[in-house]
Structures are given as structure tokens and as C-alpha cells.
Amino acid sequence: MPELPEVETTRRGVAPHSEGKQVAELIIRDPRLRWPVPDDLPGRLAGQILREADRRAKYLLLRFDHGTVIVHLGMSGSLRVITDRSEPQKHDHIDLVFTDGIRLRFNDPRRFGCWLWDEHPLNHPLLASLGPEPLGQDFNGPYLFRKSRGRKTPIKSFLMDNRIVVGVGNIYANEALFKTGIHPNRPAGRIGAARYQQLCEAIRETLSAAILMGGTTLRDFVNSEGKPGYFAQSLLVYGRAGQPCVECQRPLREIRMNQRSTVYCTRCQR
DNA sequence: CGAACGACCTGCAGGC
DNA sequence: TGCCTGCAGGTCGTTC
Incomplete structure (x- = not known):
């Protein structure tokens, strides 16, 4: 959850x-x-x-x-x-x-x-051995760029590695990559500094917006009052496989990466 | 060291 | 109705 x-x-x-x-x-x-x-x-x-x-x-x-x-x-x-x-x-x-x-x-x-x-x-x-907080000062574009040099692992796996940055799970990794137009399978070492800056900002924006809406409830998340969060309605790709991309209307594709559901737009994400 | 994968556990949806 | 399979928001530990 x-x-x-x-x-x-x-x-x-x-x-x-x-x-x-x-x-x-x-x-x-x-x-x-x-x-x-x-x-x-x-x-x-x-x-x-x-x-x-x-x-x-x-x-x-x-x-x-x-x-x-x-x-x-x-x-x-x-x-x-x-x-x-x-x-x-x-x-x-x-x-x-x-x-x-x-x-x-x-x-x-x-x-x-x-x-x-x-x-x-x-x-x-x-x-x-945990990495920096995604909403903290230590997490920024140059940091991600530096850590990713020489890494062949897919960017999505890289983002979900707690030693790189904490708190980015499967939902928000999918969302941030869509917002930045990066294909989830792209090797982390083959992404430039400018795109890492965008990616960093997308992660912060996505997480911050989700916090403001009380989190994402897909089936069973409840907050301390036993009530659901409302960010699910703001999800752009996660859980929307087959539905049209909000940017180009093409159907979103779902693949498995590390046994995790991965949803992206084949046109908008490269 | 990095990368891939099984493991942990319950509940639920879908197919037959 | 029941049985089977696969899937679910995490991440540790093992293996190569």
C-alpha cells in the first residue's frame, strides 16, 4: 500500500x-x-x-x-x-x-x-543506508545525475532504489516518468542533467500533490481516521493501462519490470 | 559492487 | 458454488 x-x-x-x-x-x-x-x-x-x-x-x-x-x-x-x-x-x-x-x-x-x-x-x-528524502534539500537534479553515471539499470528501477532516493514506490515512479517524458526502461546512465532536473521536480510535485490529497487509495489504504486518500483520481498512468494517454490519446501500454506493473505512453515517453 | 529474482502473507478478481 | 491462478502500494536476502 x-x-x-x-x-x-x-x-x-x-x-x-x-x-x-x-x-x-x-x-x-x-x-x-x-x-x-x-x-x-x-x-x-x-x-x-x-x-x-x-x-x-x-x-x-x-x-x-x-x-x-x-x-x-x-x-x-x-x-x-x-x-x-x-x-x-x-x-x-x-x-x-x-x-x-x-x-x-x-x-x-x-x-x-x-x-x-x-x-x-x-x-x-x-x-x-537510505538515500535522501525526495522533498529535502539533498535531493536535486545534479545529485541524481551524478549518482546515475555508468548505471545501466532502467531508470524506473533506479528511482525505486532506496539507496538513491527514498519514498518513491511503484505508483509515483510511473507517474513521475510520464510527467517527464522518460521511458521507464531507459538506462539511468543515458539520461542527461537537464532531464534529471525535470525528473527531480516531477517527483517532488507528484509526491507533494499526493500528500495534499491525503495519499492514494487503490483498494485498501486508509488514513489515521480510517478514510481513503483522493489522489487516485489524479493518476495519469498508473492503473490506466489501455486507456488513452492524457497528452496524445494513444492507449497506454503496460509491461512488467522487476515483477512490478509499469504503465507508460509509447509515444510521449522516450 | 550491481542486477535479477524469490521470499514473506492475505485478500480479491477472474476464468473455468 | 468451488478451485485455481495471478495480482496487489514494499523491500530484504540470496545468488550470480
């Missing part, structure tokens, strides 16, 4: 309901996520105050005074704010309960997500 806009949407929804609050308990109904939820996590959190709901790449970072919970939503995860007494449903694996009764409820049917603990999360092996 979630790419960066969906994770950021979740963070923004969760932060006002959790920051500054004391943890009453952590309820783990099913610890079998991508990695087992640590046995000692409830003990670490009880009584502690959640200082900040932060984000790095697609990881949510729940920061406490003595360490940080690293949450990933995987493909199907969601984190909702529960303010009533609604009973946990299927796949509601974890509740983080605050002393005022409000709770964060983690649901993840496919269990590709994770809940981990680290005192210094940015040094955690999962986060240590």
Missing part, C-alpha cells in the same frame, strides 16, 4: 493525537510481522511519554526519551487513531494505548509491516 505520501498522511494524522501523551500499555495480539515484534517492547513503553511522531523514508518513528519505535506499514498496513471503544477487528495486531484512553491501532493483513525498537533509529541497519 503505502508510499511516502500515504505514510506522511498517516504521520500527520497520528501526531496530534499521540505527541506528548503517556503510554498506558502496548497490546500485541499477533507479533508475527515481517520480523517478530520484540517481547520486551510493552515493558519498554509502559509509562513513557511519546515525544514525537516522526518519519524517515517510509518508516514512522515514534520517539520516546529513551529510544524509538520503528514502524513500517509494509504493503497493507494502516495505523488508526481510536477514540471510542470499538473492538479490534481481524488483522488489528497491535494497540498502543495512552493514559487518556485514546489508542493507535495497527492493522496489517499481509503482515509485511514491522514494529521494532532502537535507541538510535537512524543508525538501525534498515535505515542506515
Whole structure:
């Protein structure tokens, strides 16, 4: 499910309901996520105050005074704010309960997500080698151009490599390449500096617009209030295979790259 | 080092 | 109605 806009949407929804609050308990109904939820996590959190709901790449970072919970939503995860007494449903694996009764409820049917603990999360092996944030200063045209020299890998694979830039998943990689007129299969090393500048701007614009619309809901993404995002209606190519290109009206083509659905216009993207 | 691919897991749509 | 296949927004670990 979630790419960066969906994770950021979740963070923004969760932060006002959790920051500054004391943890009453952590309820783990099913610890079998991508990695087992640590046995000692409830003990670490009880009584502690959640200082900040932060984000790095697609990881949510729940920061406490003595360490940080690293949450990933995987493909199907969601984190909702529960303010009533609604009973946990299927796949509601974890509740983080605050002393005022409000709770964060983690649901993840496919269990590709994770809940981990680290005192210094940015040094955690999962986060240590991540590339720059796409909406940050370090991500720019010259950076992409420099990193791509000599690389034969298709540009779409290059953009989805977390060591190059984080947060660009399958939907937004397709969208940004269409906006820039670049064929997804073009070798990354054979794209010039000017086009990398355009590509960088397209990525930032696409992600920013998606955040403003609360993310993309294709089938099951819900935000912290359990509601869908509205960016799906703005998608230009993803999920539109066979439909006319918004620029030239030719039918969009779908191929597989690295087992991922890849949609593009054979005329507009070279 | 880079690149390709299987693996993890559940749910759903479509074909027969 | 049921069974089978393939597909889904991520990304790690293995292999070459």
C-alpha cells in the first residue's frame, strides 16, 4: 500500500493525537510481522511519554526519551487513531494505548509491516543506508545525475532504489516518468542533467500533490481516521493501462519490470 | 559492487 | 458454488 505520501498522511494524522501523551500499555495480539515484534517492547513503553511522531523514508518513528519505535506499514498496513471503544477487528495486531484512553491501532493483513525498537533509529541497519528524502534539500537534479553515471539499470528501477532516493514506490515512479517524458526502461546512465532536473521536480510535485490529497487509495489504504486518500483520481498512468494517454490519446501500454506493473505512453515517453 | 529474482502473507478478481 | 491462478502500494536476502 503505502508510499511516502500515504505514510506522511498517516504521520500527520497520528501526531496530534499521540505527541506528548503517556503510554498506558502496548497490546500485541499477533507479533508475527515481517520480523517478530520484540517481547520486551510493552515493558519498554509502559509509562513513557511519546515525544514525537516522526518519519524517515517510509518508516514512522515514534520517539520516546529513551529510544524509538520503528514502524513500517509494509504493503497493507494502516495505523488508526481510536477514540471510542470499538473492538479490534481481524488483522488489528497491535494497540498502543495512552493514559487518556485514546489508542493507535495497527492493522496489517499481509503482515509485511514491522514494529521494532532502537535507541538510535537512524543508525538501525534498515535505515542506515537510505538515500535522501525526495522533498529535502539533498535531493536535486545534479545529485541524481551524478549518482546515475555508468548505471545501466532502467531508470524506473533506479528511482525505486532506496539507496538513491527514498519514498518513491511503484505508483509515483510511473507517474513521475510520464510527467517527464522518460521511458521507464531507459538506462539511468543515458539520461542527461537537464532531464534529471525535470525528473527531480516531477517527483517532488507528484509526491507533494499526493500528500495534499491525503495519499492514494487503490483498494485498501486508509488514513489515521480510517478514510481513503483522493489522489487516485489524479493518476495519469498508473492503473490506466489501455486507456488513452492524457497528452496524445494513444492507449497506454503496460509491461512488467522487476515483477512490478509499469504503465507508460509509447509515444510521449522516450 | 550491481542486477535479477524469490521470499514473506492475505485478500480479491477472474476464468473455468 | 468451488478451485485455481495471478495480482496487489514494499523491500530484504540470496545468488550470480
